[in-house]
Amino acid sequence: MEGRAVVVGVGESPYYKRGGASESEFQLACIAIRNAVADAGLTMADVDGFASYMDRNEPVRLSNALGTGDLHFTGQTFGGGGNGTAAAVALADMAVSAGYAECVVVFRSLAQGQFHRYGQAGKSRRAGGSAAYTSPYGMLSAAQICAMQTMRWMHDHGVTQDSLAEVALACFAHAQRNPRAVRYGSPLTREEYHASRWIAEPLHLYDCCPENDGAAAIVVTTAERARDCAQPGVPIVAAAQGLAHRGGGAAFTEDGFPTAHYDLVARQLWNRAGVKPADVPVAQFYENFTGPVLMAIAEMGFCEPGEINDFVADGGIQLGGRLPINTSGGNLAEAYIHGFGCVVEAVRQMRGTSTCQVDGADLSLVVAGPGFAPGSAVLFGRDS
Amino acid sequence: MTTTGTDVTGPLPDDWTLPRLGRVNTEWFTSGKLLVQTCNQCGTRQHPPEEICHHCGSMDLGHTELGPNGTVHSFTVAHYAVNRALADAVPYAVVLVTLDDDPSIRIIGNVLDADPGEVHIGMPVTATWVERTDENGSVQLIQWVSR
Numbered sequence: 302m303e304g305r306a307v308v309v310g311v312g313e314s315p316y317y318k319r320g321g322a323s324e325s326e327f328q329l330a331c332i333a334i335r336n337a338v339a340d341a342g343l344t345m346a347d348v349d350g351f352a353s354y355m356d357r358n359e360p361v362r363l364s365n366a367l368g369t370g371d372l373h374f375t376g377q378t379f380g381g382g383g384n385g386t387a388a389a390v391a392l393a394d395m396a397v398s399a400g401y402a403e404c405v406v407v408f409r410s411l412a413q414g415q416f417h418r419y420g421q422a423g424k425s426r427r428a429g430g431s432a433a434y435t436s437p438y439g440m441l442s443a444a445q446i447c448a449m450q451t452m453r454w455m456h457d458h459g460v461t462q463d464s465l466a467e468v469a470l471a472c473f474a475h476a477q478r479n480p481r482a483v484r485y486g487s488p489l490t491r492e493e494y495h496a497s498r499w500i501a502e503p504l505h506l507y508d509c510c511p512e513n514d515g516a517a518a519i520v521v522t523t524a525e526r527a528r529d530c531a532q533p534g535v536p537i538v539a540a541a542q543g544l545a546h547r548g549g550g551a552a553f554t555e556d557g558f559p560t561a562h563y564d565l566v567a568r569q570l571w572n573r574a575g576v577k578p579a580d581v582p583v584a585q586f587y588e589n590f591t592g593p594v595l596m597a598i599a600e601m602g603f604c605e606p607g608e609i610n611d612f613v614a615d616g617g618i619q620l621g622g623r624l625p626i627n628t629s630g631g632n633l634a635e636a637y638i639h640g641f642g643c644v645v646e647a648v649r650q651m652r653g654t655s656t657c658q659v660d661g662a663d664l665s666l667v668v669a670g671p672g673f674a675p676g677s678a679v680l681f682g683r684d685s
Numbered sequence: 686m687t688t689t690g691t692d693v694t695g696p697l698p699d700d701w702t703l704p705r706l707g708r709v710n711t712e713w714f715t716s717g718k719l720l721v722q723t724c725n726q727c728g729t730r731q732h733p734p735e736e737i738c739h740h741c742g743s744m745d746l747g748h749t750e751l752g753p754n755g756t757v758h759s760f761t762v763a764h765y766a767v768n769r770a771l772a773d774a775v776p777y778a779v780v781l782v783t784l785d786d787d788p789s790i791r792i793i794g795n796v797l798d799a800d801p802g803e804v805h806i807g808m809p810v811t812a813t814w815v816e817r818t819d820e821n822g823s824v825q826l827i828q829w830v831s832r
């Protein structure tokens with residue numbers, strides 16, 4: 302593990318339904334960061350860097366308020382939203398591995414009660430940029446964008462509505478074992494899934510992530526520093542971010558449409574890690590919506606697109622199946638913290654402390670938001 | 686409000702969002718023609734228009750008029766109104782159309798003469814234009830009718 306950055310702390314705020322938090326978004330960030338630093342057995346003065354994606358809570362303000370050490374690194378990814386989840390971990394990995402900083406907190410805080418709701422769209426007189434080509438026609442939300450991608454992908458590969466349901470059913474089943482999950486105690490049946498209202502065809506209500514309030518954080522440091530920490534270090538085996546030329550484009554004009562934007566990420570990640578998809582026993586796939594998760598499973602190489610119905614059927618992506626995914630309940634049923642709960646859960650799988658622990662798992666994958674470019678992924682390992 | 690080729694203006698309210706005109710999109714949104722941006726140096730077409738040719742890097746860009754026929758490549762039917770102003774508009778279909786003259790060009794729109802339940806992948810459509818006006822001026826929005 303020499304020279305490889307290691308995750309030594311994880312922390313969360315309480316997770317709430319949208320508008321359920323009495324704390325502000327900034328306070329939620331502070332709570333999650335404090336919890337992660339304490340979990341690591343470090344003090345706030347040890348923290349010398351911050352990384353995130355699309356977050357409003359500036360490192361300057363966080364550092365002032367929390368009493369960090371001198372900051373040596375801050376970084377945030379470009380583009381989209383949840384597709385940067387794993388790329389933010391990669392930023393910390395780079396900063397620590399290259400020696401720019403020694404103890405970087407990666408975090409995301411999101412209070413949709415306090416701020417803009419992701420499921421809604423404002424009304425502007427005029428829309429510019431790429432929205433000029435979509436907003437005038439009522440193509441306005443992430444759900445509608447992913448519905449457009451999913452509709453064509455299902456058509457091309459014969460994917461069934463039941464396969465979309467399998468993603469939601471796995472998330473809700475796993476959440477029933479996780480007391481932190483917002484949907485703990487609220488199981489979902491296949492009948493309830495199919496009976497739920499359409500949001501944007503082919504996406505039902507339960508295909509869509511909820512709006513939540515909460516924050517999550519991890520602490521990344523050097524292997525050397527990790528030896529003195531309170532928790533076993535979880536090494537970052539490999540991370541990748543990728544976008545082919547013309548692979549992203551405004552208003553569905555990207556080459557390869559429909560794509561989850563994971564072909565190039567997969568090639569880099571498996572190459573860099575020296576493992577193949579079949580070696581991975583557990584994965585967290587950021588579910589903005591169920592359809593793009595299926596697309597990402599195939600693009601990451603777990604099966605061919607035409608095999609996805611069989612891959613997810615019969616509990617294939619639930620605990621005990623061929624690839625358990627979203628073992629905390631994920632965005633759909635634990636909480637939508639813009640996917641950062643997926644990173645925390647992936648680390649717990651390597652510590653052996655998940656509420657849906659995959660026995661003997663020695664690799665743990667996070668695939669960030671699908672359907673938006675550039676995609677990113679990170680693979681964690683076990684301290685040996 | 687006037688339209689060309691149809692007397693239906695689409696599923697959204699008359700005062701719904703219009704495109705903001707800028708450096709490269711004015712012809713697309715005001716000509717009432719299917720003018721696809723084309724590089725004057727190398728002939729590469731690109732949509733949406735950009736400030737530079739993605740193939741050769743030239744900033745000398747013109748347009749090619751393509752034929753109006755297209756095919757629905759994908760679609761969604763929006764049932765949830767993401768803005769209060771759309772409460773009476775849902776459910777409405779949004780289509781992604783590829784041009785028969787150049788299937789690499791994909792365009793978002795609505796099918797003006799079809800109910801949401803009639804829209805399907807592979808549906809043949811043809812372009813039409815809807816004129817819309819607000820305090821900033823007029824635009825010609827490309828839209829689609831079945832053929």
Ligand SMILES: [Zn+2]
Pocket residue numbers: 724725726727728729738739740741742743
């Ligand atoms: Zn050119």
